[in-house]
Amino acid sequence: MSVVKKSAEKVEVGREGILNAAASLFRQHGYGGVSLRAIAQAAGIKAGSIYYHFPSKDAIITEILDAGIVKVHEEARACVEALPAGAPAEAFLRAALRGHLRALLEHGDYTSANVRIFGQVPAAVRDANLSIRRDYEKYLDDLLSNLQADGAIRADVNISRFRLLLIGALNATLEWFDPSRGGVEALADDYADTFLNGILTQTGANK
Amino acid sequence: MSVVKKSAEKVEVGREGILNAAASLFRQHGYGGVSLRAIAQAAGIKAGSIYYHFPSKDAIITEILDAGIVKVHEEARACVEALPAGAPAEAFLRAALRGHLRALLEHGDYTSANVRIFGQVPAAVRDANLSIRRDYEKYLDDLLSNLQADGAIRADVNISRFRLLLIGALNATLEWFDPSRGGVEALADDYADTFLNGILTQTGANK
DNA sequence: GTCTATATCTGGATAGAC
DNA sequence: GTCTATCCAGATATAGAC
Structure with a gap:
């Protein structure tokens, strides 16, 4: 390209x-x-x-911020929609997570610019990016809510709060990920394991 | 003060x-x-x-960056050391997490400045902050490694990678946390539940 | 579609009065 | 310990040649 x-x-x-x-x-x-x-x-x-x-510096940053979200949203959605019919519930989260991470790290300059400076640009620029952000957040919330309705995700999990935790953890990989030391797919699987099962050795009865 | x-x-x-x-x-x-x-x-x-x-703008930002890390490190350590003797293994992670989050959100301007602009300051300023960062990362890695050695954390969990996931998710709360809608302690407990046990309803046999 | 030249303003930093 | 005044480098943006 x-x-x-x-x-x-x-x-x-x-x-x-x-x-x-x-x-x-x-x-x-x-x-x-x-x-x-x-x-x-x-x-x-x-x-x-x-x-x-x-026409201005603001026009440039606006376009960059938008592209950062759009690429991640599109790739996450594509990965989910590529799942075979009858895929297990947890495969949906794994797919979305993989798509998010893949786009995030492959278009690192755009996505990192978004993550790092969204909170620092003039208000007009930030507002322009907000609806695109909200679209993606809603997509994830709907996906997670469906998994919860199906009984795959525990009923006591607050979906939008978990989505914030998830996106926060994923976006932070931009600060340290080095493609020469292990691929994106392996990282995605590893992160998914943690979110799905936690880190404890035994998970008998939760409090 | x-x-x-x-x-x-x-x-x-x-x-x-x-x-x-x-x-x-x-x-x-x-x-x-x-x-x-x-x-x-x-x-x-x-x-x-x-x-x-x-003496300069750089001197100001250097001091702010350092304070952002130090406050979090001190509070996390204080919470862990305040644990009663014989506290269960997972209490150590909960305590560190609570301390991190509490200091992070209570000194939001300093910690948020650190999280947001560490990657944007002149190299000399960044280098000055690096050793303080490393100290805190080592503290967490040691704490988590001990839990793993005790068998509380699964052997297949990569400690430093989990630490990156954890800090990333916690620091991201700065972008949305609103103290008027639920306290820090409740948030810390909620996040700890997710990291410890995951979100799945059933955790029979992991792959 | 890119250049040079420039208008206008704001930046970090310093000097010296009070 | 804070002020005013100022130097000069660098900022966005514009105009018009090529």
Whole structure:
């Protein structure tokens, strides 16, 4: 995807090159820590040229924040929908978790920019991203509620609170995940084991 | 602790007033999004006056980052050490979790600033905070390893990976926790239940 | 579609009065 | 311990050449 200059240094140009460069810089330095000059330099153009593609810095970050959520939502949904008919209940959680983690870590600059600076952007930018966020949260809540209605998840589990715990734990992997030391799929399985069964050796009678 | 002006608007002055104002602003707007002028205004002084207390912006953020970790580490340790002799194994995890969460949410500006902008500050500032971070991570790893050696935690649980999952989930509560809707202690117990036992209704034979 | 040049403003930091 | 005044580097954004 996107243009690649021969083989120099994969300097991408145009709209997508700007977005990729910006996402990486926002992730590293935060919203206020990145100048249009820096984005332009990373994209291989001059600062003034950015305004041909985007009307403002806020427009760039808005697009990046949205993309971060959309990619994760789409991949989680795709993984769930790819399940064979009659898959066991816990497979639904495993699939959603795997999709979330895969998209999260494969589009790390966009998703990390979202996780890190959502709370730091101007209110107008944050509001624009909120409905997209809510859509994904509702998707997960519905999925988990169905599993609970089926009896797979304990009745005393607060679904939206567990969803917050889950997303928090998954998103935090962005801060330390290193693809050269074990793949995403293994990580997803490992995390799913913990969420589903806990860490205790014996789980006879809970309090 | 710290000075309070009569009852006007709790405008704190001096060193601590600057730190409190800065922590709150860094949490809200990120490292690059906060100017010394803004910090000064929030602290009720003028920008130039800050340099009487701190040599640079970096010195301020360094102190805030360190405080964020130290408060959590101290409270977690205190909760664990307050356990009665002969407390059950899982009580150790519950205590550490409760201490972490309590300090995290009670000193939200400092801890949230740390969580949000650790990855965005200049390298020199980040390095200064790293050893303090490592100390706390080692404390948790040792505690969890002991529980595993005692047989309380399953042998197939990767301790440092579980610690990453745990801290990630706990720190994420900063993004949504609202003390007016349920206390910290209840949240800590709820999270502990999930980590210890998982969410599945039946936990007969794990794969 | 990208450039140069520039207008306008805000940033961190310093000096010295009080 | 806080102020005012200021230096200068760097910010967003615009205008117009190519």
